[in-house]
Amino acid sequence: DAGVIQSPRHEVTEMGQEVTLRCKPISGHNSLFWYRQTMMRGLELLIYFNNNVPIDDSGMPEDRFSAKMPNASFSTLKIQPSEPRDSAVYFCASKAGTDNEKLFFGSGTQLSVL
Amino acid sequence: SQQGEEDPQALSIQEGENATMNCSYKTSINNLQWYRQNSGRGLVHLILIRSNEREKHSGRLRVTLDTSKKSSSLLITASRAADTASYFCAPSSGGSYIPTFGRGTSLIVHP
Numbered sequence: 322d323a324g325v326i327q328s329p330r331h332e333v334t335e336m337g338q339e340v341t342l343r344c345k346p347i348s349g350h351n352s353l354f355w356y357r358q359t360m361m362r363g364l365e366l367l368i369y370f371n372n373n374v375p376i377d378d379s380g381m382p383e384d385r386f387s388a389k390m391p392n393a394s395f396s397t398l399k400i401q402p403s404e405p406r407d408s409a410v411y412f413c414a415s416k417a418g419t420d421n422e423k424l425f426f427g428s429g430t431q432l433s434v435l
Numbered sequence: 436s437q438q439g440e441e442d443p444q445a446l447s448i449q450e451g452e453n454a455t456m457n458c459s460y461k462t463s464i465n466n467l468q469w470y471r472q473n474s475g476r477g478l479v480h481l482i483l484i485r486s487n488e489r490e491k492h493s494g495r496l497r498v499t500l501d502t503s504k505k506s507s508s509l510l511i512t513a514s515r516a517a518d519t520a521s522y523f524c525a526p527s528s529g530g531s532y533i534p535t536f537g538r539g540t541s542l543i544v545h546p
Contacts, residue, residue, distance in 0.1 A: 325477070356536070363538035364478075364523065377533075412477055423468060424525075424534060426477030 327413050327427035335435050339401040342430045345394055346415030354424065355388055355398050356412040364412070370396065403434045439467070439507075439524035441540040449545050454511040456540040458524030461505065468525045468534055469498060469509050478523060478536075481509075516546040 326345040334340055346353050355367040368378040373390045381388070385404070390396040400407055410431050414424040439458045448454055458467070466485045470478040484491045484500045484507065491498045497510040507526075511518055521541050525534030 354533075364536035366533065366535055369533060414477070422532070423480035423483060424470075424478070426479070428475075428477050 325413055325415050325425050325427035327411075327430050329430060330428065331431045331433075333433045333435065334403055336404055337402045338434075339399065340403045340407075340432060340434075342398040342411050342413075342432070344396045344398070344413030344427060346396070346413070347417075347425055348394065350415035350417045350425070351393070352416045352418075352422075353390060353396050354414040354416075355396070356414065358410045358412060358429070359408075367398070400432075403432075405434045408432055408434050438535045438537050439526045440537050441522065441524055443540060444538065445541045445543075447543045447545065448514060450514060450516055452514055452544075454514050454518070454542055454544070456509045456522050456524075456542070458507040458509070458526075459505060460507075460524075460526040462528055463502070464526045464528045465532055466527055467500060467507050468527070469496075469507075470523045470525060470536070472521045472523065472539065474520070481522075511542075514542075514544045516544050518542060519544045 328343045351372050354369040356364050358364045367380045368388045370390045388398045410429045412429045414426045416422045416424050439460045442457045468483045469481045472478045482493045482498050484498050495512045500507045521539040523536045523539040525536050527534045
């Protein structure tokens with residue numbers, strides 16, 4: 322298996338632009354997570370899905386952030402409009418089962434908003 | 436959900452020495468996982484210990500769990516330069532089994 326695949330690997334954009342991050346989870350995994358990592362705040366959980374349904378989005382910082390999972394093999398995290406403080410590494414992770422299962426992380430998207 | 440807090444924030448040792456990292460959490464847990472992150476990469480799962488377990492081993496890794504103190508430790512024996520990475524603990528509690536992460540311990544192993 323190719324693992325969790327994220328794209329793009331790096332994204333540089335200007336303030337106010339829309340940014341879309343993409344994730345393909347491991348086939349057969351039914352839970353998907355979006356995390357954001359910064360030096361100041363560490364690794365924060367933004368949102369997670371079970372069976373394509375958003376379960377908890379309390380970590381999404383603002384209405385500018387939205388996430389979708391239209392099917393079991395694809396998810397997007399969108400920021401519109403983007404701001405410099407959104408600069409971070411965004412990770413997608415997936416896991417099989419609903420309990421006691423380890424997370425598999427993608428390589429992340431390094432986002433820089435100028 | 437709750438966050439684990441790793442201690443120390445940074446650790447620098449020589450190759451061959453043992454490295455010990457600690458994790459504290461606030462409420463009762465279902466399990467606790469440890470992950471490693473190499474620079475510029477995603478996290479990789481190392482080991483999971485359940486709330487009814489006290490110690491677990493995996494190769495050069497030894498994890499202990501003390502639920503009375505709400506703490507866990509990760510010991511890496513005979514460290515290697517390749518162990519240089521950040522290490523995160525991730526407790527999960529409640530019915531969701533969702534691991535949450537802190538800032539991690541940055542380990543540097545000098546050859």
